[in-house]
Amino acid sequence: MRVAVTTPTGNVGHHVVGMLVRAGLRPRVLVREPGRLAPELRDQVDAVRADQYDPAAVVAATRDVDALFWVDPPSDGEDPLADYARATESVVRAVTDNGIGRVVFQSSVGAEKRHGAGEIDGLAHTETALDELGIDVTHLRCGYFFTNLELQLHALRAGVLQVILPLDQAMAWVAPRDIAEVAVTRLLSREWSGRCVQAVHGPADLTWREVADILTAATGRQIEAERITDDAMRAQLRQAGMTDGLVEAVLGMSTGLREDFVPEQPRTVQSTTPTLLGGWAYDHLRHRIAPSGER
Numbered sequence: 217m218r219v220a221v222t223t224p225t226g227n228v229g230h231h232v233v234g235m236l237v238r239a240g241l242r243p244r245v246l247v248r249e250p251g252r253l254a255p256e257l258r259d260q261v262d263a264v265r266a267d268q269y270d271p272a273a274v275v276a277a278t279r280d281v282d283a284l285f286w287v288d289p290p291s292d293g294e295d296p297l298a299d300y301a302r303a304t305e306s307v308v309r310a311v312t313d314n315g316i317g318r319v320v321f322q323s324s325v326g327a328e329k330r331h332g333a334g335e336i337d338g339l340a341h342t343e344t345a346l347d348e349l350g351i352d353v354t355h356l357r358c359g360y361f362f363t364n365l366e367l368q369l370h371a372l373r374a375g376v377l378q379v380i381l382p383l384d385q386a387m388a389w390v391a392p393r394d395i396a397e398v399a400v401t402r403l404l405s406r407e408w409s410g411r412c413v414q415a416v417h418g419p420a421d422l423t424w425r426e427v428a429d430i431l432t433a434a435t436g437r438q439i440e441a442e443r444i445t446d447d448a449m450r451a452q453l454r455q456a457g458m459t460d461g462l463v464e465a466v467l468g469m470s471t472g473l474r475e476d477f478v479p480e481q482p483r484t485v486q487s488t489t490p491t492l493l494g495g496w497a498y499d500h501l502r503h504r505i506a507p508s509g510e511r
């Protein structure tokens with residue numbers, strides 16, 4: 217089975233590549249800069265240089281593959297939804313021109329809304345476009361990645377976890393490695409066909425207060441969750457260098473899922489994955505944010 221993987225250096229993608237290699241495959245990876253691949257994996261994969269916003273490059277890179285793991289790259293531009301549309305055009309062209317019959321797509325909780333959830337609307341657009349192709353496709357509706365915390369190291373070192381959502385709003389938090397495991401299982405399994413939606417919810421729904429307590433216990437740094445206004449968050453994101461368009465798309469992911477939002481897929485045994493936030497934070501955050509002397 218020939219499997220192509222996008223974002224092989226990304227949070228989920230690098231785990232997908234490693235798992236496919238351990239399953240005995242030699243995946244084809246689409247990468248902007250092959251030198252960024254993990255050194256130990258470089259001679260285990262066929263690396264093809266491709267920008268995912270370039271449909272011709274993606275078509276050329278996915279010839280003769282049976283299955284594709286597709287991630288829309290995170291946008292850093294002025295118009296994120298336009299970037300998601302460009303990525304969608306690439307995957308649609310690749311599937312159509314190369315007759316790829318099987319795709320696993322990294323989507324998000326909230327994509328079922330289709331509109332009104334910021335960047336997640338871009339994922340909804342990809343879902344819809346893939347559905348129209350009549351192929352076997354699984355949309356992984358993932359919860360909030362643990363790795364998003366790595367974007368807030370400065371605040372975490374200062375002991376705060378700032379959010380615009382209610383501090384008692386619970387949501388699914390998930391380890392990217394667990395998403396990769398579901399993706400690879402889906403890519404290799406012949407037990408499904410048609411259009412599928414598979415939620416990937418992590419081990420538990422957590423409120424922001426619970427997350428702060430878990431991080432405190434795991435890292436040794438006292439962390440409090442703090443609710444700030446939408447405008448205060450806007451100002452922070454702008455100060456971090458984001459364009460106005462990106463700021464609104466990022467904010468929209470929270471504001472769009474803030475008011476009475478209930479995910480279409482409930483938590484079930486199929487959507488619950490094992491990696492705990494506390495263990496992940498111990499491994500990945502403690503040495504980066506713990507008070508000196510306690511690392």
Ligand SMILES: NC(=O)c1ccc[n+]([C@@H]2O[C@H](COP(=O)([O-])OP(=O)(O)OC[C@H]3O[C@@H](n4cnc5c(N)ncnc54)[C@H](OP(=O)(O)O)[C@@H]3O)[C@@H](O)[C@H]2O)c1
Pocket residue numbers: 223224225226227228229246247248249252266267268269287288289290322323324325335336339358359360361363364
């Ligand atoms: N974060 C969440 O909570 C969450 C939840 C659900 C869904 N999602 C979706 O998951 C995706 C992003 O995941 P992530 O935030 O964990 O990021 P990520 O996968 O770590 O993204 C970075 C990866 O994208 C690659 N990349 C960026 N632009 C590219 C381009 N133009 N062509 C080819 N590769 C490109 C990077 O490659 P280089 O090595 O070349 O830089 C890197 O491998 C987005 O579609 C997002 O909407 C995120």
